[in-house]
Amino acid sequence: MRKLPPEFYRRSDPTRIARDLLGKHVFSLLDGQLTGGRIIETEAYSHHGDNSLTMHLKRLSSASQALREPGGQAYLYKVYQRHTLFNICTNEADKTDTVLIRAIEPLVGLDVMQERRGNSIKPNRLTAGPGMLTQALGLTPEFTGTDLQSDLLWIADQGETIPEARIIAGPRIGLDYAGPAAAGLPWNFQLHHL
DNA sequence: GCATTGATCCTCT
DNA sequence: GAGGATCAATGCC
Numbered sequence: 477m478r479k480l481p482p483e484f485y486r487r488s489d490p491t492r493i494a495r496d497l498l499g500k501h502v503f504s505l506l507d508g509q510l511t512g513g514r515i516i517e518t519e520a521y522s523h524h525g526d527n528s529l530t531m532h533l534k535r536l537s538s539a540s541q542a543l544r545e546p547g548g549q550a551y552l553y554k555v556y557q558r559h560t561l562f563n564i565c566t567n568e569a570d571k572t573d574t575v576l577i578r579a580i581e582p583l584v585g586l587d588v589m590q591e592r593r594g595n596s597i598k599p600n601r602l603t604a605g606p607g608m609l610t611q612a613l614g615l616t617p618e619f620t621g622t623d624l625q626s627d628l629l630w631i632a633d634q635g636e637t638i639p640e641a642r643i644i645a646g647p648r649i650g651l652d653y654a655g656p657a658a659a660g661l662p663w664n665f666q667l668h669h670l
Numbered sequence: 671g672c673a674t675t676g677a678t679c680c681t682c683t
Numbered sequence: 684g685a686g687g688a689t690c691a692a693t694g695c696c
Binding site for chain 3: 534535536537538554556557558
């Protein structure tokens, strides 16, 4: 397995990065417990022409600092004060582009993830949403700024190539508040499992 | 101070 | 598939 290099995250088009992240694997190594899975859904947020991101930055002023870091670092924040969402800073410093990991397919450390999520959770819901996957991987907002070249949290290329035909682009979720212009952008990417 | 609001999840029909 | 949970940060008195 090979970690994605910093250059991967520093390209200028977050939608391209979001597409390329599909089929890659994300891992976390905490307390000697390795957990991870295959990325199957992402969303892109751009500093340019994306009202939802500017509104987000306005709402969470602390976020703007973290997102100005150069690409290749983790950025996590809480929503509804109960769920943590996992983003990756992209582009160069001072560009606030980011990619949100929305869902993964759990593969490694299933028992650990099940325990972290609670035993009453159905196995098919272990990581089926942005708040769930962070909980399964044991991620908290304190991981913001973690370099994805580290041995704590990283993304690896498993050699799988995804044909364009298996990528479904659609509107992003839960952004109606940002207005139709931002909510209508087809910047949600899912990997069609076949 | 206090009201408003969310890049969501879970439970129960 | 709908509604409640639940609370800090923000913005406006």
